[in-house]
Amino acid sequence: MLTGKKLAFVGSGVMAEAMIKGLLRQELVDSEQIIAAGPRDDRGRELSDRYGILSTVNNREAVDQCDIVVLSTKPQVVSQVLVDLKKAIVSDALVLSILAGVPIATLSAGLRHKGIVRAMPNTPAQIGMGITVWTATADVDLGQLEQTATILGALGEAVHVEHENFLDMATALSGTGPAYVLLFMEAMIDAGVHMGFSRRISERLVLQTMRGTVEYARQSPRHPATLRNEVTSPGGTSAEALYQLEKGGLRTVLSRAVWAAYQRSVALGEDQLRRMLNDLESDS
Numbered sequence: 465m466l467t468g469k470k471l472a473f474v475g476s477g478v479m480a481e482a483m484i485k486g487l488l489r490q491e492l493v494d495s496e497q498i499i500a501a502g503p504r505d506d507r508g509r510e511l512s513d514r515y516g517i518l519s520t521v522n523n524r525e526a527v528d529q530c531d532i533v534v535l536s537t538k539p540q541v542v543s544q545v546l547v548d549l550k551k552a553i554v555s556d557a558l559v560l561s562i563l564a565g566v567p568i569a570t571l572s573a574g575l576r577h578k579g580i581v582r583a584m585p586n587t588p589a590q591i592g593m594g595i596t597v598w599t600a601t602a603d604v605d606l607g608q609l610e611q612t613a614t615i616l617g618a619l620g621e622a623v624h625v626e627h628e629n630f631l632d633m634a635t636a637l638s639g640t641g642p643a644y645v646l647l648f649m650e651a652m653i654d655a656g657v658h659m660g661f662s663r664r665i666s667e668r669l670v671l672q673t674m675r676g677t678v679e680y681a682r683q684s685p686r687h688p689a690t691l692r693n694e695v696t697s698p699g700g701t702s703a704e705a706l707y708q709l710e711k712g713g714l715r716t717v718l719s720r721a722v723w724a725a726y727q728r729s730v731a732l733g734e735d736q737l738r739r740m741l742n743d744l745e746s747d748s
Contacts, residue, residue: 531558
């Protein structure tokens with residue numbers, strides 16, 4: 465699906481590199497098909513040396529005549545990026561945004577472009593084990609939908625949704641999710657150290673326990689609650705530990721955290737759109 469297509473990455477950070485690495489590792493594109501743009505020339509040279517791609521510090525130069533433009537900058541600088549790229553992208557090109565909290569309406573208004581995909585990958589995408597939720601405007605054709613699935617598949621699994629509001633939900637659940645899991649892991653490691661394990665051994669025990677449990681749950685057709693009940697003997701250690709977790713409100717606190725992240729994602733998107741509309745009114 466990507467043979468002969470020219471790809472531009474506007475933003476050359478960690479997630480952009482993960483996408484580039486995944487595409488090249490799976491031989492979905494050749495290095496000469498890719499150009500990355502970013503404000504730091506040394507970072508561009510680093511990516512060029514590592515992957516053999518082209519690089520530039522000029523956003524408009526990067527997207528010139530490109531078939532696919534990936535927006536992978538920090539959301540905080542999106543306004544300036546949209547100003548740089550206004551009317552610069554080929555009309556029938558695919559724009560794929562992985563900018564957290566930046567709605568399609570903001571991108572479309574700023575770029576003067578209609579064929580847009582908005583996607584929410586997560587941190588494990590850096591090792592090809594992420595999951596990405598994505599949606600597309602009606603102007604994205606079938607071929608471009610397939611190209612999107614191919615690109616995002618290089619990061620791990622991908623889930624297509626029909627409505628953009630699911631992207632804010634995904635931001636709160638899978639996008640921010642690694643932070644919840646890492647905090648839980650950190651707490652378990654610290655508990656192991658408190659009991660007397662060295663930090664090295666405690667980390668090893670927790671990491672492999674998390675890894676094995678996730679894979680066990682993935683391979684089982686049963687709900688996690690059923691699996692949990694199977695390892696919880698009446699009056700045993702698991703039962704006592706789970707009682708304390710429930711007593712401490714773990715389930716409620718986690719639910720509130722996910723909901724708060726969702727509300728924050730929605731608010732950030734509304735702020736981005738409001739600023740963009742104000743900028744457009746000022747230009748006119």
